[in-house]
Amino acid sequence: MMLYKQQKKNGSVKGRGGGSRLLISITVLGSAGPIRFVVNEGEPVGAVIETTLKSYAREGRLPVLGSDLDNFVLYCPIAGNDALNPLESIGSFGVRNFMLCKKAPMVKDAAHDEKQTMPRKGNCNWKTWFNKSLSLKISSH
Numbered sequence: 001m002m003l004y005k006q007q008k009k010n011g012s013v014k015g016r017g018g019g020s021r022l023l024i025s026i027t028v029l030g031s032a033g034p035i036r037f038v039v040n041e042g043e044p045v046g047a048v049i050e051t052t053l054k055s056y057a058r059e060g061r062l063p064v065l066g067s068d069l070d071n072f073v074l075y076c077p078i079a080g081n082d083a084l085n086p087l088e089s090i091g092s093f094g095v096r097n098f099m100l101c102k103k104a105p106m107v108k109d110a111a112h113d114e115k116q117t118m119p120r121k122g123n124c125n126w127k128t129w130f131n132k133s134l135s136l137k138i139s140s141h
Contacts, residue, residue, distance in 0.1 A: 026052050029101045041091030045084045075099045
């Protein structure tokens with residue numbers, strides 16, 4: 001019994017998913033502020049996207065996003081320009097801040113018969129937004 005209480009205190013009780021837990025912050029492009037919640041370090045990125053969409057909808061945030069996981073990608077702003085693989089664990093990146101973006105709709109071009117992404121009017125790229133926010137310098141004394 002004493003051993004169980006020590007394991008519970010340390011967070012290593014079996015059946016809880018093991019590993020450490022992280023408080024992550026996910027900024028949804030176009031939303032007012034980030035969504036924060038606790039996940040297991042080994043949680044897959046796809047499950048984190050699903051939890052984010054559920055929390056976003058539960059809080060009644062705007063714009064309305066929908067719930068189809070295939071329409072969204074998760075980015076780590078310091079890890080590069082590529083979207084995160086939905087099967088990778090969220091703790092493998094060593095960061096706690098992420099950005100959720102909706103994928104651009106695919107349209108079929110009749111002339112070339114290949115898929116191309118159609119830019120959305122009035123929707124800026126998250127990379128442009130992120131770079132602009134970094135360019136705002138705070139002067140120090």
